[in-house]
Amino acid sequence: MSHLVIAPILWPLLAGTLLLLVRRAVPLTLRRRLSLAALLIEILLVALLAGAVVMSGEILTYELGNWPAPYGIVLVADQLSVWMLLITSLLAFFAMLYAVRGTDAGSRHFHPLFQLQLSGLSGAFLTGDLFNLFVFFEILLLASYGLLLHRGGPDRVRAGLHFVALNLAGSTLFLFAVGTLYATLGTLNMADLALKAAATPPENLGVVRAAGLLLFAVFALKSALIPLYLWLPAAYSATSAPVAALFAIMTKVGAYSILRVDTLIFGSAGGPLADLFSPWLLPLALTTMVVGALGVVAAHELRRQVAYLVVVSVGFLLTAIGLGTQASIGAGLYYLAHSTFAAAAFFLLADLIAMGRGALQDRLDPGPIIPNAALIGGLFFITAILISGLPPLSGFIGKFMVLRAAVATPAAPWVFGILITTGLLGIVALARSGSLLFYRAETLVIERGSVTTRAPVGPNWGRILPIIGLLTLCLLLVIAAGPVTDFTQTTAAQLLQPQLYIDAVLGVPEGDFTP
Template sequence: MGDWIVVPIVLPAVMAALIVLAVRHDIILQRVFSIAATVALVGVTLSLVVFANGHDPEMYALSDWPAPFGIVLVLDRLSAMMVFLTSLLGLGVVLFASSEWDQRGKHFHALFQFQLMGVNGAFLTGDVFNLFVFFEVLLIASYGLMLHGAGADRLKAGMQYVVINLTGSALFLLGVGMIYSVTGTLNMADLAIQVSNVAPGDAALLRAGALVLLLVFCVKAALVPIHFWLPGTYANAPAPVAALFAIMTKVGAYSVLRVYSLAFGDMAGDMSWLAQPYLLPAALITLVLGMTGVLAAKRLNGLIAFSVVGSMGTLLTAIALFTPESIAAGLYYLLHSTFSAAALFLIADLIISRRGQFGDSLNTAPTFHQSGFLAVLFFVGAIAMAGMPPLSGFLGKLQILDAARDSDAMVWIWAIILVTSLMCIIGFGRAGSVLFWKSASVDGEITVEGAKWPVLPIVAACGMLGALVVLTAFGGPVTDYLHGVAAQIFDTSGYIQAVLGENALALLGQ
């Protein structure tokens, strides 16, 4: 693909600058530019997926500096899938926001494009330090988006979000420094070679650095014990921002998968699969705590936010097994959970905007405008998040359970996933009955001035649910692609050769 690999980063970066410099005073032009750029991004990333599916990994060297000294981007099936997922999610978000959310604060579309740049960069980079750089880009943009529209609760949650992530950034630099001090490189492909060659006296420092990085990635993925920032942040964020943040936790999960399968995988000697003993127990506890929060939630957005925590526990349980079958199953669930969380946040905003003073409180209130239509959307989103048939969440959980059959922790994994799925069903069932069924018995109807059929928000919410239907209907081809992704992840030779050349593996005696 050559120069096309860098387009998912350059396109939103240029568009963000153009919006700020040229059309910042015209909201209509901002919307046109932002939507057009995101549509183009969908087309480009789709072509990257098609290319990656039929080719070996390919590297793009910025400024033509050779690896491992220069900045490199690497396209393989995993990174192509993640940038395509980001662009699809971004298109739904920008359509929803362009109804009126983008007018509640300044520079929404510029920040949105910078956010896409940071997320896509994190998925494409082949260097741990540049992973840190793109983390900072997406975090800086997310700070502005989180506070979009102001409000005391949003400001309080935003400050907690900023403090936690700044702490994570400091730890990231610490871990990077420790790893570089003993390996002399931060290029991921080069790390895959150098880790096995580290002197025994430096092994403890390398292990410590790797565990510090794991802690940072777990912060991003909202894994126990650093999951507490997510419910307040997502529940108080503007609806389209919360929907966009559905991909943020996946950046943490992707980083765990990429770094600890490549640099600390089969070729890492004594440090092979370093993350596994820590990741699996934390993922299972995260799943339990997330679904307990769903049961205890008193507000609709809080309920959805805790379900995101629970879904990350499910995803990282699959990743923590570190087998080709579990990775393929986890990636299928990753696609599902991203769309289902985004859909629920968008649907929740449509509901809340019609409930007047009752807002997102899970209290019985009179019916509201379009409650029947929104009840159907909420029902579909709820069964998707809970993993009930016939949607893709059910297929994803079945695949994860099947992949766990040979694990020593099979009994724990099966029991916790099945019980927490029931907890999620009960929690969303309670919320749906309060919002729609019990409200039908209350006299009167809530009337909100200016209530109408908002075309773009409804299209965006239905589009996210439609993605789940497509993911279900084409579950076979998607699963086949994901098994190809898992095969590339475990056969790291293609990635290493794409970055360092065909003779790189000779250093390992291969």
């Protein structure tokens, strides 16, 4: 039993507790260093766990209290889990690196909440049963409420109220679904649920099917799938930049949950409940892409535009999952990493642009030339190419792989048509935004003759380096595209063989256990 499996959950929880205890006694500078050091250690722990999973080729489990599944709580580290953990830990480090430049000031609770959020995210990716998935959802949501409202303001309070209300409703539905499954099947361990669901008697099929669809609705809300996406643009555009960057992984928790439950419990081996999510997932995902693209075009603020780009990326990711083949799921997992890093970088960049435009903030109107416009404009251009999916960067590779996987499916015309249309709309919208923020800003100042002489302002490298770091991760996805896609394809193959997960978790037949 490897203790590495529980380490990514315990370490940020311990770090957050320490930061909470010393919040009054230790100056902010030292708390910042402690937080960054904790995140570096988290990356190391995740890397060690990922190495153990990849090198052994096995699915690692950790039985809390040494009680075997399905009677006890079990954590499971497979290739999908460690992939999500690695993305999350890297994202959290660069978001915190940006936050310590001033965003974290104004509240002693920012760093403890950030660590608690990371602990909840890690637990959601590692848990092996539905009830603890609910628990970790609540942990990360509790932390996200505080982070969303950090430093206050009417826009954040309004968005926070909507965010809290919708997620409380989702949590209630989650409990209904979990309670129904437990009452009907007698277990909440996901490996055991896979066996019990496949053997559901005919008289219980309707109840289990209803509970499964309730789960789908909850995960659709978490991932911002249409029509449950309306909370995302307001929340992500209103909160602070590093929090929005960390929230780029939040929608992926919902997508991860859909993928895990669909392939394990309601997949092709699910007997009478096989393919429960499939009739809903692909049409809703394609529609989400269209609605998100329209939001990108209609947005009047850069941060809101980036938030709608997150909605588009969620739709595309769930389209890849909804196609249901090994090739499409593997391509989707590659795209998941790209879209998370690119969206996070764009949120940080939008904040940097807003700080340089004075009262105009991030409104998409011509305004003054921002300091270091050439450097920031170059970063905007690279990020726009990344997130639009233009060659030769990682967005293009992910989209190309999904399209290639879609060719052999009946949904190919819809996938091709919607992807090309939404991609074109995104390119047009971002080109217009770049023109308004950079090109027309210079023209406006020159035509009005209002150029003033002022001392040159050097680049704010403390805020620029985290953006460059996230963009570098996207570049590494291009450089290492071969090994990364090999890994995501083997991950997809592992997901489509649920018996591997079941054998790793249950180990011995249920009747052989003696308390």
